[in-house]
Amino acid sequence: xxxxxxxxxxxxxxxxxxxxxxxxxxxxxxxxxxxxxxxxxxxxxxxxxxxxxxxxxxxxxxxxxxxxxxxxxxxxxxxxxxxxxxxxxxxxxxxxxxxxxxxxxxxxxxxxxxxxxxxxxxxxxxxxxxxxxxxxxxxxxxxxxxxxxxxxxxxxxxxxxxxxxxxxxxxxxxxxxxxxxxxxxxxxxxxxxxxxxxxxxxxxxxxxxxxxxxxxxxxxxxxxxxxxxxxxxxxxxxxxxxxxxxxxxxxxxxxxxxxxxxxxxxxxxxxxxxxxxxxxxxxxxxxxxxxxxxxxxxxxxxxxxxxx
Amino acid sequence: xxxxxxxxxxxxxxxxxxxxxxxxxxxxxxxxxxxxxxxxxxxxxxxxxxxxxxxxxxxxxxxxxxxxxxxxxxxxxxxxxxxxxxxxxxxxxxxxxxxxxxxxxxxxxxxxxxxxxxxxxxxxxxxxxxxxxxxxxxxxxxxxxxxxxxxxxxxxxxxxxxxxxxxxxxxxxxxxxxxxxxxxxxxxxxxxxxxxxxxxxxxxxxxxxxxxxxxxxxxxxxxxxxxxxxxxxxxxxxxxxxxxxxxxxxxxx
Numbered sequence: 001x002x003x004x005x006x007x008x009x010x011x012x013x014x015x016x017x018x019x020x021x022x023x024x025x026x027x028x029x030x031x032x033x034x035x036x037x038x039x040x041x042x043x044x045x046x047x048x049x050x051x052x053x054x055x056x057x058x059x060x061x062x063x064x065x066x067x068x069x070x071x072x073x074x075x076x077x078x079x080x081x082x083x084x085x086x087x088x089x090x091x092x093x094x095x096x097x098x099x100x101x102x103x104x105x106x107x108x109x110x111x112x113x114x115x116x117x118x119x120x121x122x123x124x125x126x127x128x129x130x131x132x133x134x135x136x137x138x139x140x141x142x143x144x145x146x147x148x149x150x151x152x153x154x155x156x157x158x159x160x161x162x163x164x165x166x167x168x169x170x171x172x173x174x175x176x177x178x179x180x181x182x183x184x185x186x187x188x189x190x191x192x193x194x195x196x197x198x199x200x201x202x203x204x205x206x207x208x209x210x211x212x213x214x215x216x217x218x219x220x221x222x223x224x225x226x227x228x229x230x231x232x233x234x235x236x237x238x239x240x241x242x243x244x245x246x247x248x249x250x251x252x253x254x255x256x257x258x259x260x261x262x263x264x265x266x267x268x269x270x271x272x273x274x275x276x277x278x279x280x281x282x283x284x285x286x287x288x289x290x291x292x293x294x295x296x297x298x299x300x301x302x303x304x305x306x307x308x
Numbered sequence: 309x310x311x312x313x314x315x316x317x318x319x320x321x322x323x324x325x326x327x328x329x330x331x332x333x334x335x336x337x338x339x340x341x342x343x344x345x346x347x348x349x350x351x352x353x354x355x356x357x358x359x360x361x362x363x364x365x366x367x368x369x370x371x372x373x374x375x376x377x378x379x380x381x382x383x384x385x386x387x388x389x390x391x392x393x394x395x396x397x398x399x400x401x402x403x404x405x406x407x408x409x410x411x412x413x414x415x416x417x418x419x420x421x422x423x424x425x426x427x428x429x430x431x432x433x434x435x436x437x438x439x440x441x442x443x444x445x446x447x448x449x450x451x452x453x454x455x456x457x458x459x460x461x462x463x464x465x466x467x468x469x470x471x472x473x474x475x476x477x478x479x480x481x482x483x484x485x486x487x488x489x490x491x492x493x494x495x496x497x498x499x500x501x502x503x504x505x506x507x508x509x510x511x512x513x514x515x516x517x518x519x520x521x522x523x524x525x526x527x528x529x530x531x532x533x534x535x536x537x538x539x540x541x542x543x544x545x546x547x548x549x550x551x552x553x554x555x556x557x558x559x560x561x
Contacts, residue, residue, distance in 0.1 A: 014561055052402040056560050074310070074404040082402050088395030092327055093320075104316025105403040147399065 004030040004155060004186045005051065010060030012046055012210075020046040022210040024060070028155075028188060033181055035201035035218075036190045037300065043210040044190040045085060048157050052082045064155060078106060081153030085160040087140045091133040095124055098132060099146045106151035118146050121176065138169045145176070156180060158189040162196060174200055194300060198222070206300060228293045230261040230272050235285040242282050248275060313405040314413045321387050321417030332383065332421060333428065336375045340429045343371055344436045347493060358495055359526045364437035369520040370492030371433070376426050376451070377458050377487050377512065381479045384418035384462030389469055392558075401560065407553030411463060418459035419452070426451055440523065446531070447522035453538050454515050458483075460545035467558050486512045496528045511541050 005028040012021040020043045028034050038044050049055040051062050053073060062069045067076040090098055099115050119125045122142040127135060132143060141161070148156060158177075162170050177187050177200060191197055197204050197218070204221055206214040237256030251260040261275055272291070279286065325332045348364035355363040391397040400410060433439060441447050461483075469475040490512025496504050507513050508529070518534025521527035527534065551557070 054398055054401050054560065056556055074406075077402060077404040080402065082398070084395075084398055086395055088398060090320075090391075090396050091394070092324070097320075097323065101316050101320050102399060104312045104319075105399060105405065107310045107312050107404055109312060 002030045003027045004032075004065060005188075006061075006063045007047075007051070008061050010047070010050065010062060011058045012043075012050060012055065013058045020210055021050075021057075024207075024210070024212055026205060026212055026215065028186060029203075030186055031181065031184050032202040033177060033187045033189070033200055035197035035204045036188060036207055037192065037194065037197050037204055038190070038207035039192055042207045044207055045159055046210075047207070048082070048159055048188070048190065052080055052157060053077055074107075078151070079154040081148035081151065081156045083141075083144045083148045083156070083158045083161060085163065087137060087144065089132045089135075089140055089143060091131070093132055094129050095119070095132060095135070095143055095146075096128040098143065099150050102147040103150040106153075108151045114152075115150060118149050121179075122146050123172070137164060138166055141165055141169065142172075145173070149180075153185065155186045155188070158187065160191060161189055162191070162193065228263055228291055230263065230275070230289060230291050232259045232261070232276075232279065232286045233257060233288040233290075234259065235287050238284070242284070244282050245278055248278065310403075310405050310409055313403060314409050314416075317400070317410070317413035318417045318420075321414060322420065324387070325383075325417075325421045332379070333425060336379055336425055337428055337432055340371055340375055341432055341436075343367070344433060348436055359524075361524050361526065362437065365439060365524070366495075366520075367493055368430070368433045368437065368439055369523050370490075370516050372426050372429050372451075373454065373490075373512070373516050373519055374487050374492050375429055376422050376454050377483060377515075378479060379425050380418055380422040380455050380458035381462040381465065381483055383421050384415060384459040385466035385469065385475055385479075386462075387414050387418055388463055388466035389475055392466070393472075397559070411460075411549050411553070415456065415459045415463050418462060419455040422455045422459065423451060426455070442525045443522040447519065450515065450519045450522055450534075450538065453535075453542060454519070457538065457542040457545055460542070460549060464545065464548050464552065467552055470558070486510050491516045491528055495526075511537060514538060 005026075007024055007026040007028075010021055010024040011019075013019045024043075024047060036044050036047070046055060050057045051064065051069060053069060053076075064076040065079045067073075067079075069076045090101075093101070096115070096119070099119065100110065100112075103111065103115065116125065119128055122145060124139065124142050124146055127139060132140065135143065145158075145161075156177075158173075161173055165173070177189075180187060189196070189200065201218050203215065203217050205212055234257055238252060238259070239256060241250050241252050241259065248261060251262075252258075253260070259279075261272070263272070272289075276289070344364065344367075347367055352363040352367075357363065358366045388397075391400065430439070465475065465478050469477075489507065490510050491507070492512075496507050496513060496517075499507065514529060514534040514537035517528040518531050518538065521531045521534070552559070
């Protein structure tokens with residue numbers, strides 16, 4: 001898969017000395033859904049703003065579709081649609097005019113049929129002649145998406161798309177994103193909701209304090225997450241795991257008090273019941289068992305804390 | 309050149325003018341009509357002719373300039389400040405448009421509005437006093453140059469301002485006094501010699517004088533100097549706008 005967005009050595013220090021980004025290197029592949037995960041103030045919006053041309057980078061380079069965002073900004077930006085975090089809209093304009101305006105702004109000739117389709121897809125068609133100020137918050141969010149899609153972008157940035165959004169709109173939005181992906185559009189979404197990243201993304205990047213601290217395929221990440229551990233606390237310490245239990249790949253703690261079995265909760269190849277029976281059969285008595293599962297949340301929190 | 313973008317912004321701004329018709333067209337026309345009633349009819353009848361032109365007619369070019377200046381400023385400054393204030397400017401800044409295109413669209417729309425206004429005021433004035441235009445081409449030239457120059461100045465103010473107060477500050481404290489003291493209602497030849505000299509530092513004097521010359525062939529300073537000063541002012545504004553865009557001042561952190 002080819003690279004859609006290439007970010008290398010990107011830094012940003014705001015006037016006043018706040019370092020929002022410390023050397024970010026990141027490649028986003030064409031056609032993928034990439035979730036940028038991070039706590040508030042981690043640098044998600046700064047990163048997006050630089051790629052979209054809203055903020056000047058302090059150093060480093062970004063190319064979108066092979067076009068440098070500074071030297072070849074016209075071609076780079078024509079590929080990008082941006083749905084900002086804040087509901088910033090032209091209060092007095094009609095929905096139709098606002099979306100048509102966006103298309104023109106990005107250098108595309110008028111195409112009423114396409115605008116109609118976008119508005120219908122986003123359930124805005126009935127509101128097309130309404131002034132934007134009369135729309136609900138959810139409708140305004142839809143409008144911002146319609147504006148971002150009006151010029152047929154190849155890359156769509158969704159900055160905190162589901163902040164303050166109801167279940168229905170959230171579902172519609174994911175459906176839309178999947179539809180865009182089917183058309184080959186690259187989607188980058190930022191979020192601090194982990195479930196959102198889990199649900200949507202092909203790859204997940206974690207950003208904290210201006211640094212990308214992890215980029216991984218969701219499948220790989222989920223595999224790690226899907227694993228559970230069973231800890232068996234023994235009555236008597238064991239010097240070694242008995243040979244009869246060799247097929248279970250048990251880990252013995254240093255003090256010999258605990259045996260740990262790591263298994264894939266999704267697959268249920270061999271249940272924990274079997275293991276406990278095998279332990280009894282081997283004459284090993286235990287006083288307690290407990291299972292743990294590392295969640296993306298845990299990984300995330302530990303990653304973020306580690307770097308803090 | 310992203311012509312679709314220029315057209316989109318221009319249309320958007322013009323649509324805003326139609327939505328705010330009362331504010332952008334009707335109120336300046338009413339206030340100008342009041343000037344005619346007060347200065348033209350009531351007081352003007354007691355003021356002798358100025359260089360062979362009746363006082364009511366004499367003030368027409370100055371009044372047009374006064375409206376043109378203030379309206380160009382407020383149109384252009386509001387046009388760019390409001391999207392900054394609401395945050396919708398993000399879209400323009402992230403679009404594949406050059407700064408030149410952004411400036412041309414906003415300033416073009418603001419200038420168009422004030423030109424329409426100027427013509428309406430001229431038509432209104434013609435109802436009250438006799439008007440003749442000796443140099444129509446030059447008149448249009450001065451009108452366009454002034455509208456563009458002050459729209460540019462308004463654009464600069466709209467980018468510089470970080471609150472509605474500042475948006476009003478320059479028009480109120482600088483431009484309105486300069487416009488009133490710039491020979492709008494009088495010929496600067498009526499002033500004592502010292503003040504005639506002081507007045508020459510007021511850029512509006514050159515605009516009004518040149519504009520009045522295009523109507524009646526009378527002027528306080530020579531039309532060539534008027535034109536030169538207007539162009540100088542225009543170039544200064546263009547230079548400031550170019551600097552703003554090169555540095556991203558107040559637009560891009």
